[in-house]
Amino acid sequence: MRLSEADHSRVTSAVTRAELSTDGEIVTVVAGRSDAYHDVALHWTVLAMLLVLALLAWVPSPVEWLHSHLIDAWSDTPPRWYLTFALLLMAVTFLAARLLLALDGVRMLLTPRATKARRVHRAAMKLFRTAAEKRTKASTGVLLYLSLAEHQAEIIADEAIHGRVEPEIWGAAMAALIADVKDGRPGDGMAAAVEQIGAILAQHFPRSEGDTNELPDRLIEL
Known part of the structure; x- marks a missing residue:
């Protein structure tokens, strides 16, 4: 399954809007699958x-x-x-x-669900270290990663965010994402998850004067 141009625009716009109220930076990645197994x-x-x-x-x-x-x-x-x-x-x-x-x-x-979860997490961590970790001045990057074949996703936060936001807080964003993916609407799910991530970041890291866009807003599809 490939995302349409409309999906790409929807997710990119959601990232841009979310970052208007926070110093946080959201990176979105969609992969066809995380491993060949x-x-x-x-x-x-x-x-x-x-x-x-x-x-x-x-x-x-x-x-x-x-x-x-x-x-x-x-x-x-x-x-x-x-x-x-x-x-x-x-x-x-x-x-x-x-x-x-x-x-x-x-x-x-035939691949066990636990194996898929480990491979998805491993792939997400590799991308996070490449695309988001400590790529901003204040270490406020967040990776939203969706692996379509496994119907699994990961939200990984940079050091400053991880220190303030408990992992459980991302639960609503994950639930919204997975629900739409199961309905065959991954673009809508990514956009909904970005909106909720943005709200959390705005609460803990409101936008400060002079904040700049340090990471690209566009959706990355692998």
């Missing part, structure tokens, strides 16, 4: 292979049936047949699982 795909692939091996150990009759029909119906199935069949079945399972998990939607569906 290829390691998660590999974990599921290995698990599928081990499951095949476990099922074969529990129910070896398919190997015995193949041996009796293809080789010798009157002799016992030799151990090497079990090993060969297991190896072939695991190889097929590996290839099938890798092909299935190459689909982004399948990987996202």
Whole structure:
């Protein structure tokens, strides 16, 4: 999902309006996703292979049936047949699982929510350090980060703000953002969250005389 030009204008305008009443600076970033989760795909692939091996150990009759029909119906199935069949079945399972998990939607569906949350937070922190942290004179930058594929967001505040504003205060902004994202309106959600962040910043960091716009207002889409 890509945001429209109207979404970009709406969010940028919301940032500009919010910063009129505060020394705080708001940076907005929207990412299609925060990680490719290829390691998660590999974990599921290995698990599928081990499951095949476990099922074969529990129910070896398919190997015995193949041996009796293809080789010798009157002799016992030799151990090497079990090993060969297991190896072939695991190889097929590996290839099938890798092909299935190459689909982004399948990987996202099978990625645990906790893993997504950690990756989103990690990506947000990296962007915060690059785009907002200590980039203003008074350390009053705030990053609003939305990761669309995970339907998760982060609000990370600079040192001066973090010292005065408890993390729970951002809850209403986060709730407004996520609600609109779930309804398929990420632009509206970002704008609503910016408005609430601006109100909080205006309360704790009202605009002082001579304040300048130190960080860009435009929405950044990755």
